Amino acid sequence: MFRPGxxxxxxxxxxxxxxxxxxxxxxxxxDTPQPGERANEADNPTSQVMRFGPDQxxxxxxxxxxxxxxxxxxxYGTLNADKSNAIxxxxxxxGDQHAFNDHPVTGKKGWWLTLIGPGKPIDTDRYxxxxxxxxxxxxxxxxxxxxNPATGKIWGLDFPIVTIPDMVRAQAMLIxxxxxxxxxxxxxxxxxxxxxxxxxxxxxxxxxxALAIACAPKHSAQNIAFHELGRQAVMADPDWRGGRYYEDGxxxxxxxxxxxxxxxxxYLSDAALHRKFGRRMQDRELPTFSFDxxxxxxxxxxxxxxxxxxxxxxxxxxxxxxxxxxFDIAADHNGVLAEAFRDIKTRFCVVSFTSDWLFPTSxxxxxxxxxxxxxxxxxxxxxxxxxxxxxxxxxxxxxxDIARGFMTSANIARGLAGTSLAGPR
Amino acid sequence: MFRPGxxxxxxxxxxxxxxxxxxxxxxxxxDTPQPGERANEADNPTSQVMRFGPDQxxxxxxxxxxxxxxxxxxxYGTLNADKSNAIxxxxxxxGDQHAFNDHPVTGKKGWWLTLIGPGKPIDTDRYxxxxxxxxxxxxxxxxxxxxNPATGKIWGLDFPIVTIPDMVRAQAMLIxxxxxxxxxxxxxxxxxxxxxxxxxxxxxxxxxxALAIACAPKHSAQNIAFHELGRQAVMADPDWRGGRYYEDGxxxxxxxxxxxxxxxxxYLSDAALHRKFGRRMQDRELPTFSFDxxxxxxxxxxxxxxxxxxxxxxxxxxxxxxxxxxFDIAADHNGVLAEAFRDIKTRFCVVSFTSDWLFPTSxxxxxxxxxxxxxxxxxxxxxxxxxxxxxxxxxxxxxxDIARGFMTSANIARGLAGTSLAGPR
Numbered sequence: 067m068f069r070p071g072x073x074x075x076x077x078x079x080x081x082x083x084x085x086x087x088x089x090x091x092x093x094x095x096x097d098t099p100q101p102g103e104r105a106n107e108a109d110n111p112t113s114q115v116m117r118f119g120p121d122q123x124x125x126x127x128x129x130x131x132x133x134x135x136x137x138x139x140x141x142y143g144t145l146n147a148d149k150s151n152a153i154x155x156x157x158x159x160x161g162d163q164h165a166f167n168d169h170p171v172t173g174k175k176g177w178w179l180t181l182i183g184p185g186k187p188i189d190t191d192r193y194x195x196x197x198x199x200x201x202x203x204x205x206x207x208x209x210x211x212x213x214n215p216a217t218g219k220i221w222g223l224d225f226p227i228v229t230i231p232d233m234v235r236a237q238a239m240l241i242x243x244x245x246x247x248x249x250x251x252x253x254x255x256x257x258x259x260x261x262x263x264x265x266x267x268x269x270x271x272x273x274x275x276a277l278a279i280a281c282a283p284k285h286s287a288q289n290i291a292f293h294e295l296g297r298q299a300v301m302a303d304p305d306w307r308g309g310r311y312y313e314d315g316x317x318x319x320x321x322x323x324x325x326x327x328x329x330x331x332x333y334l335s336d337a338a339l340h341r342k343f344g345r346r347m348q349d350r351e352l353p354t355f356s357f358d359x360x361x362x363x364x365x366x367x368x369x370x371x372x373x374x375x376x377x378x379x380x381x382x383x384x385x386x387x388x389x390x391x392x393f394d395i396a397a398d399h400n401g402v403l404a405e406a407f408r409d410i411k412t413r414f415c416v417v418s419f420t421s422d423w424l425f426p427t428s429x430x431x432x433x434x435x436x437x438x439x440x441x442x443x444x445x446x447x448x449x450x451x452x453x454x455x456x457x458x459x460x461x462x463x464x465x466x467d468i469a470r471g472f473m474t475s476a477n478i479a480r481g482l483a484g485t486s487l488a489g490p491r
Numbered sequence: 492m493f494r495p496g497x498x499x500x501x502x503x504x505x506x507x508x509x510x511x512x513x514x515x516x517x518x519x520x521x522d523t524p525q526p527g528e529r530a531n532e533a534d535n536p537t538s539q540v541m542r543f544g545p546d547q548x549x550x551x552x553x554x555x556x557x558x559x560x561x562x563x564x565x566x567y568g569t570l571n572a573d574k575s576n577a578i579x580x581x582x583x584x585x586g587d588q589h590a591f592n593d594h595p596v597t598g599k600k601g602w603w604l605t606l607i608g609p610g611k612p613i614d615t616d617r618y619x620x621x622x623x624x625x626x627x628x629x630x631x632x633x634x635x636x637x638x639n640p641a642t643g644k645i646w647g648l649d650f651p652i653v654t655i656p657d658m659v660r661a662q663a664m665l666i667x668x669x670x671x672x673x674x675x676x677x678x679x680x681x682x683x684x685x686x687x688x689x690x691x692x693x694x695x696x697x698x699x700x701a702l703a704i705a706c707a708p709k710h711s712a713q714n715i716a717f718h719e720l721g722r723q724a725v726m727a728d729p730d731w732r733g734g735r736y737y738e739d740g741x742x743x744x745x746x747x748x749x750x751x752x753x754x755x756x757x758y759l760s761d762a763a764l765h766r767k768f769g770r771r772m773q774d775r776e777l778p779t780f781s782f783d784x785x786x787x788x789x790x791x792x793x794x795x796x797x798x799x800x801x802x803x804x805x806x807x808x809x810x811x812x813x814x815x816x817x818f819d820i821a822a823d824h825n826g827v828l829a830e831a832f833r834d835i836k837t838r839f840c841v842v843s844f845t846s847d848w849l850f851p852t853s854x855x856x857x858x859x860x861x862x863x864x865x866x867x868x869x870x871x872x873x874x875x876x877x878x879x880x881x882x883x884x885x886x887x888x889x890x891x892d893i894a895r896g897f898m899t900s901a902n903i904a905r906g907l908a909g910t911s912l913a914g915p916r
Contacts, residue, residue, distance in 0.1 A: 128780035227780035287764035294789045302745035320727035339712035355553035355652035364719045
């Protein structure tokens with residue numbers, strides 16, 4: 067039923083066989099995860115879990131009170147005595163809480179080792195770093211792949227639509243439960259950056275500093291279009307079965323793979339694709355005159371599509387793309403973004419990448435201009451790189467330096483230096 | 492079996508119901524075409540047909556001799572006595588020979604009325620205008636949807652892979668059969684522009700002037716990636732059946748619809764999508780908190796996907812995208828583009844559009860630089876517009892003016908003025 071190699075009509079190539087010259091692809095763990103394994107993560111994740119009972123509903127923007135529900139999270143480092151050193155990491159669309167540890171399904175390394183760790187800008191020797199799976203996700207926080215306790219069946223499309231504000235509201239309940247009043251920092255890129263912005267608008271007193279990377283104050287028409295394309299690819303797969311595929315142990319892996327391929331193109335830049343692959347052929351010099359993956363870029367995309375479906379739930383993909391589409395932080399403020407940030411005390415750093423065409427610099431500038439109009443404290447960096455939207459996940463030294471500088475400066479402003487857990491480095 | 496509304500999970504909206512404010516969508520003819528109708532066009536098109544027998548094979552780049560085969564074409568205007576006023580129009584990936592007449596399947600107007608017609612830059616009162624369906628197409632020239640005379644069955648994936656040079660070689664055989672030695676002009680955009688370039692390289696003596704629009708000397712990695720995405724969407728549809736869907740009267744309309752949606756996003760620009768749709772909702776002010784097409788851009792894309800599958804064959808889409816991927820005009824000249832154009836006498840006009848990110852201006856500049864290095868006669872225009880790649884099909888006055896100026900100048904250089912069929916205008 068679960069055929070990771072589906073995208074290879076004539077025999078699958080692994081990443082090693084594909085022989086990418088300049089691309090690092092982490093090797094999947096030997097045992098291909100089974101659908102049940104992924105399903106287990108939704109209800110019983112390999113993470114810490116905070117459960118909220120029937121008396122503690124999550125109020126959703128769509129009007130539904132979600133209860134009971136749970137949040138799966140990972141935490142690194144140690145919370146200091148006055149609970150002033152907590153950093154919340156917000157993950158992107160297809161990310162999860164496993165930012166700094168190996169992934170329980172794929173075995174891959176954490177997705178933000180470039181930024182998090184001892185001596186890294188988000189220093190686990192100094193800070194208590196929390197990363198929670200978003201509501202609507204599939205790695206242990208309640209979402210469409212979770213079991214609906216009222217029916218004993220998997221939620222599927224009966225799960226209510228969630229929004230970025232809903233995700234943040236759930237995170238605030240987690241932070242409350244952890245006894246943390248003010249977060250030293252909220253940090254995220256892409257959909258994570260949207261959450262960062264939403265945190266500062268919804269809970270301005272609770273966020274000392276905010277690092278919003280490669281994001282936008284609202285989702286553009288082109289981005290909605292790409293998301294709709296992905297959703298239609300999933301829904302066009304007969305194995306989607308109107309969202310009720312769980313009952314038969316099925317999964318619309320073909321459609322989800324195609325959706326991932328489409329998204330993956332948008333995460334890279336034309337220049338990065340040209341540099342990585344150009345028109346180089348795959349293990350051959352002449353075209354095969356067939357529909358085989360003659361070009362390296364084809365093999366790469368097929369790999370991206372098939373590896374993604376091993377770890378991600380198709381309905382979750384529908385819900386999270388929808389949440390991003392709905393995001394428009396100015397909408398509740400008569401369309402005036404500066405109004406959303408009025409009198410905000412949070413220290414901001416906004417980062418964009420020159421070759422990011424999914425969340426171009428102009429979107430970040432709009433955020434910065436609104437913050438300026440609100441007399442907020444904001445620094446802005448546009449990083450020169452050809453690596454596209456994905457740059458926020460990659461080892462781009464200038465970006466890492468900017469993040470380090472901002473965190474250090476916020477640390478001093480917060481007076482955390484004396485509370486260092488690790489001592490002088 | 493053929494369900495044009497497949498992309499609407501909760502009831503189809505017509506383009507009228509969708510109520511686009513700033514988008515003109517031509518209304519489909521009332522009777523939805525049936526698969527048989529499309530299949531008939533492949534073998535017995537509503538067009539003139541030139542048939543080439545077993546003794547006149549088309550030599551394909553893949554090494555196969557294709558015979559017998561046929562070319563379906565439309566012709567407008569009158570060929571003059573010395574056969575010096577013929578213009579060949581080369582169509583794009585999803586175009587066909589119906590550039591100036593109503594489409595026999597959809598009933599829509601010809602796709603290039605902005606450029607072709609009495610008094611238009613490609614003046615049917617002055618010129619004999621030919622437009623042929625490409626080899627590999629599905630509107631009457633031999634392709635995967637045609638019947639293989641050797642088996643009596645539809646070719647499907649047994650059809651050999653074709654290339655842009657193959658398409659042009661077939662067109663040259665058509666032109667030979669029409670008794671035309673030299674074409675006054677070869678004109679095309681996108682994949683049509685690739686054919687224009689190939690004509691000038693393969694038959695430099697037979698092309699007096701060449702108008703190459705929104706194209707490139709080779710297909711980029713990003714463009715190959717988008718094509719591969721489309722192919723995978725088609726192949727992921729169980730109704731594709733390994734390309735043998737014809738036998739059961741099936742068609743992978745879901746997969747092809749998704750492929751078309753992806754391609755359509757690349758034909759527009761971010762700015763055009765923003766101007767046309769922005770984040771405007773569809774017939775409502777508040778989100779429905781569902782997967783309905785809340786945003787106008789979603790309805791628009793769904794419409795593009797579903798209307799396309801009514802007229803296009805899925806396998807043909809695979810073959811023609813592949814032909815574009817393989818295109819690299821410098822490859823046979825040690826990678827030196829200028830070598831391909833050495834000593835060329837053809838008059839060139841190269842046109843690009845500022846917001847075209849599929850075939851950006853840099854690609855056109857590469858062509859122009861190579862022509863300059865070959866001391867060829869070339870004019871170049873980059874048209875300022877936010878309408879993206881699609882601009883070449885739209886009424887963009889500056890573009891129409893450029894085309895008119897180039898055609899007039901070529902007309903004078905060719906000494907055709909005295910042979911005008913229509914007299915002074």
